[in-house]
Amino acid sequence: MAHHSRRRVVITGLGVVAPNGLGKGAFWHATQAGRPGIRPIQRFPTDNLPLRVAGEVNDFAVEDFVDRKLANRTDRMTHFAFAAIQEALSDARLVLAQEHPQRVGAVIANTQGGIEYALHQIVALHTRGPRAMSVYTAIAWLQVANVGQTSIRFGLQGYCKTPVNDAVSGLDALGLAFRAIARGAADVLITGGCEALLNPYTLLVWTKRGHCAVGDDPRMYRPFDRRAAGLVPAEGAGICIVEEYEHARQRGAHIYAELIGYGQTNDAHGLLPPSSQGKYYSRAMCLAMQEGSITSKDIAYVSLDGRALPSSDRGEAEALRSTFGTDLEQLPVSVPRTMLGHSHAAAGALDTITALLALQHNLIPPTINCEELEPSYGLNLVRDEARPLSQPVVLLGGRGVGGANAVMAIRKGA
Amino acid sequence: MSFTTSRRVVITGLGVLAPNGIGKEAFWQACLAGRSGIRQISRFDASTLPTRIAGEIPDFNPEALGLTPEECIHLDRSTQLAIAAANLALQDAHLINALTEEERDRTGVFMGAAMASIEEGESLWVQLTNGGTQPLGAITEDIWFSDSLFLNNASAAAIAAHHQLHGPSTVISTGCSAGADAIGQAFWAIQEGQAERMLAGGTDSSISYTGINVFSIMGALSTRNEDPQRASRPYDAGRDGFVMAEGAGVLLLEERNLALARGAHIYAELVSFTSNSNAYHMTALPADGAPLQQLLRRALAEADITPAQLDYINSHGSSTPPNEVAETMAYKAVFGEQAYRIPISATKSMIGHTQGAAGAIEAIVTALVIQEQVLPPTINQELADPQCDLDYVANEARRSAVNIALTHSSGFGGVNSALILKRVD
Numbered sequence: 001m002a003h004h005s006r007r008r009v010v011i012t013g014l015g016v017v018a019p020n021g022l023g024k025g026a027f028w029h030a031t032q033a034g035r036p037g038i039r040p041i042q043r044f045p046t047d048n049l050p051l052r053v054a055g056e057v058n059d060f061a062v063e064d065f066v067d068r069k070l071a072n073r074t075d076r077m078t079h080f081a082f083a084a085i086q087e088a089l090s091d092a093r094l095v096l097a098q099e100h101p102q103r104v105g106a107v108i109a110n111t112q113g114g115i116e117y118a119l120h121q122i123v124a125l126h127t128r129g130p131r132a133m134s135v136y137t138a139i140a141w142l143q144v145a146n147v148g149q150t151s152i153r154f155g156l157q158g159y160c161k162t163p164v165n166d167a168v169s170g171l172d173a174l175g176l177a178f179r180a181i182a183r184g185a186a187d188v189l190i191t192g193g194c195e196a197l198l199n200p201y202t203l204l205v206w207t208k209r210g211h212c213a214v215g216d217d218p219r220m221y222r223p224f225d226r227r228a229a230g231l232v233p234a235e236g237a238g239i240c241i242v243e244e245y246e247h248a249r250q251r252g253a254h255i256y257a258e259l260i261g262y263g264q265t266n267d268a269h270g271l272l273p274p275s276s277q278g279k280y281y282s283r284a285m286c287l288a289m290q291e292g293s294i295t296s297k298d299i300a301y302v303s304l305d306g307r308a309l310p311s312s313d314r315g316e317a318e319a320l321r322s323t324f325g326t327d328l329e330q331l332p333v334s335v336p337r338t339m340l341g342h343s344h345a346a347a348g349a350l351d352t353i354t355a356l357l358a359l360q361h362n363l364i365p366p367t368i369n370c371e372e373l374e375p376s377y378g379l380n381l382v383r384d385e386a387r388p389l390s391q392p393v394v395l396l397g398g399r400g401v402g403g404a405n406a407v408m409a410i411r412k413g414a
Numbered sequence: 415m416s417f418t419t420s421r422r423v424v425i426t427g428l429g430v431l432a433p434n435g436i437g438k439e440a441f442w443q444a445c446l447a448g449r450s451g452i453r454q455i456s457r458f459d460a461s462t463l464p465t466r467i468a469g470e471i472p473d474f475n476p477e478a479l480g481l482t483p484e485e486c487i488h489l490d491r492s493t494q495l496a497i498a499a500a501n502l503a504l505q506d507a508h509l510i511n512a513l514t515e516e517e518r519d520r521t522g523v524f525m526g527a528a529m530a531s532i533e534e535g536e537s538l539w540v541q542l543t544n545g546g547t548q549p550l551g552a553i554t555e556d557i558w559f560s561d562s563l564f565l566n567n568a569s570a571a572a573i574a575a576h577h578q579l580h581g582p583s584t585v586i587s588t589g590c591s592a593g594a595d596a597i598g599q600a601f602w603a604i605q606e607g608q609a610e611r612m613l614a615g616g617t618d619s620s621i622s623y624t625g626i627n628v629f630s631i632m633g634a635l636s637t638r639n640e641d642p643q644r645a646s647r648p649y650d651a652g653r654d655g656f657v658m659a660e661g662a663g664v665l666l667l668e669e670r671n672l673a674l675a676r677g678a679h680i681y682a683e684l685v686s687f688t689s690n691s692n693a694y695h696m697t698a699l700p701a702d703g704a705p706l707q708q709l710l711r712r713a714l715a716e717a718d719i720t721p722a723q724l725d726y727i728n729s730h731g732s733s734t735p736p737n738e739v740a741e742t743m744a745y746k747a748v749f750g751e752q753a754y755r756i757p758i759s760a761t762k763s764m765i766g767h768t769q770g771a772a773g774a775i776e777a778i779v780t781a782l783v784i785q786e787q788v789l790p791p792t793i794n795q796e797l798a799d800p801q802c803d804l805d806y807v808a809n810e811a812r813r814s815a816v817n818i819a820l821t822h823s824s825g826f827g828g829v830n831s832a833l834i835l836k837r838v839d
Contacts, residue, residue: 013657040645042643048549048550048551048552049551077507100701101693102690102708105690105691106691110587111566111567112564112565112566113530113566118624119539120623121547121624121628122536122539122540122546123543124546125546125623125624125627126540126545126546127545127546127547129462129632130462130464130627131631132462133551133631134625134631135631135632137440137628137630137631138826139630139696139697139826140631142528142529142587142589142627143566143587144528144587144588144589144825144826144827144829145696145827146694147588147691147829148691148827148828148829149696149828150827151691151692151693151828152693152694152695152696152735154693155693156691156693157690157692157693157708157791158690158691159688159689159690159691160563160585160588160690160691160827160829161586161588161595161676161689161826161829162586162588162827163584163585163586164445164527164530164566164567164585164586164587165567165570165583165584165585166565169567169584176599179602179606183417183602183606183767184417185417185689187656200549200550200551201539201542201550202552202564204542204551205538205559205563205564208557208559254822257465264522264575264582264583264584264608265519265580265581265582266522266523266571266579266580266581266582267580268573268574268575268578268579270571270575271489271562271565271568271572271575273490273560273572277741280539280580283519283580306813343574347459351429358443364516370433371442375476385701400567401565401567401569401571402570402571402572402574402575402583403571403574403575403583404567404571404583404584
């Protein structure tokens with residue numbers, strides 16, 4: 001490792017748009033109680049689709065967060081991002097007018113772009129001709145729309161990035177923000193992920209590929225269960241205000257946690273779901289733990305990827321075993337996103353927010369639906385009911401299609 | 415506050431697929447000769463569109479560039495271009511199939527992409543909905559799609575898989591700055607010790623009915639259909655929009671001591687990556703180029719150089735009327751009198767705008783400029799724009815001593831990024 005001056009990086013504000021709760025209060029209330037947000041899909045007919053349930057955000061009023069003109073020029077993904085950003089800024093009590101605009105930026109992950117907006121426009125193009133397409137199509141569609149619109153709305157002139165890395169995109173966003181602030185490229189970054197991928201086309205492609213579950217059972221997202229048959233997709237957004245420690249301290253901000261280590265590796269096994277080999281995922285865990293100077297005794301729980309495919313679950317269990325050895329029996333692990341569904345680029349950010357609230361409330365949120373835990377995994381899985389929490393660190397794991405493994409370590413307070 | 419490290423990063427391999435040439439040598443010769451790769455669109459029927467020209471790569475043979483039969487069948491074109499560019503970069507660095515397991519564990523892949531699976535996404539959607547007239551779900555049998563459809567991190571993942579690279583990997587999708595951002599982030603990753611080597615660059619291939627029309631409908635594209643090779647003309651008074659293109663560029667970045675130890679050929683050292691955001695408009699810069707001014711000032715400060723030391727700029731130069739005025743204003747504001755001395759060239763004049771690949775291909779040109787001490791031209795300079803009165807290396811390549819060079823990109827969404835490269839003694 002290089003020796004270099006490094007600044008400390010903390011999280012001071014949270015914003016949530018999740019299927020089981022809009023806003024951090026409602027979200028935590030549902031999450032600590034194990035209350036799911038996976039339901040039959042409401043926003044479009046599902047008669048011809050192999051999958052008919054999802055983690056849909058149903059009670060979302062766009063006009064509460066985005067003015068009508070902008071709402072018509074942006075996709076649902078950006079609406080979610082704006083709602084979460086509004087809450088996060090207010091939660092952090094951050095007054096942007098008092099900040100140097102060139103020192104403030106945004107890192108917002110997204111995988112599918114504004115696909116709903118784009119599909120409407122592609123239909124218009126193919127049925128009514130080139131001039132029927134909205135002039136805003138490109139800027140509503142591209143993943144960069146989220147940071148672009150955010151920087152305009154909030155006057156952010158600093159570092160802005162858009163990681164696209166399947167299911168680890170949201171953790172990658174936090175990782176990029178962590179590195180950028182640590183090395184001095186920014187002081188405050190609006191960081192997280194947003195995703196609005198629930199449309200018939202995406203669901204058809206994913207189910208045909210075998211990357212998600214099929215059917216209409218709202219309880220079928222069951223990682224580490226011997227019946228595991230894939231994840232249930234979801235939409236939403238999670239935003240954290242990530243800030244340099246001295247900057248946060250000087251303005252008297254509440255500090256939820258410090259980002260203390262990040263590890264990222266790749267299984268290099270192709271464009272497939274997370275591998276059954278845990279070697280490189282374990283390396284990502286070790287990198288994050290080494291950087292944060294932590295051992296298994298410091299860890300309150302490990303928030304797992306929980307892909308809910310037997311081979312991927314086996315790979316995750318193997319990674320944990322090779323990282324923690326015999327300590328694994330005692331180490332609580334959980335997949336709180338079983339309550340939400342997998343919101344891809346938003347997932348890593350929502351997992352992080354869940355962990356920050358867990359540390360604040362001293363409760364490990366549960367994994368639901370895992371009724372027949374596969375014993376050979378050897379996991380101490382927090383199931384169905386929240387469990388008390390005492391240690392200060394949470395390890396957040398994620399794995400994506402294409403082989404990426406990402407692990408973030410956060411420590412309560414600072 | 416400024417970051418300090420003893421780890422330095424050098425460029426030791428270049429791989430490029432552009433409309434005017436595949437591979438470093440063919441591409442560079444085409445650039446020096448001022449050869450345009452813009453032509454009539456052949457990838458789809460563009461007859462109903464106001465723009466019917468683009469920078470297509472005419473004879474891309476993935477198998478000849480080392481892709482496996484599976485990759486040739488199961489991946490979309492932009493992912494194939496990315497793997498091919500990575501293969502060329504590793505070959506160029508004499509590291510193809512030569513890295514040990516330990517070295518591969520410490521090698522990662524960062525790629526930029528702006529448009530991802532638009533071409534395939536559109537054609538499958540049209541097939542599934544009978545041209546947009548039927549609801550989805552009526553036709554679902556026997557459909558085929560690539561492994562990369564909707565998997566917008568496919569380029570980085572596929573390169574990592576092909577070469578068994580286990581270091582950090584991701585895709586950055588900051589529009590037209592994506593390629594430069596991927597290189598910049600990879601530079602940081604090596605500096606900070608997260609990797610020893612990184613393949614970094616960008617790829618895009620979205621010359622489709624939708625891919626063209628989303629920009630056409632905004633009035634962003636050139637409509638000089640009758641004269642494709644003269645359509646992309648940054649800085650020239652007759653410019654009327656950018657020309658869409660496809661391409662891929664990948665660089666091998668390497669920690670300097672490792673490169674020196676293995677006696678690698680070093681094109682240049684990467685000395686700074688700077689990035690900011692316009693906070694102004696999704697598709698435009700303020701007329702005075704104020705955000706670009708801030709970017710350039712910070713880039714010089716971070717590289718610890720003065721305008722007098724800057725020998726060459728490979729600009730964003732997209733052939734968009736307001737862009738080049740803003741660029742020129744920013745150069746003058748930041749470089750003062752030096753702005754008239756520093757030669758500037760726009761690679762997009764010859765290959766069009768390769769979107770997520772543009773920043774990477776332009777970084778490759780910049781590295782070659784430093785090695786060869788020759789400046790490729792900005793072509794199609796015929797009628798001077800009085801607001802663009804700097805040295806754009808008009809029409810002809812020329813020799814020039816270049817020790818320090820800068821390349822910058824600006825994108826839809828407002829992200830601007832700059833890289834500074836330095837000659838190695």
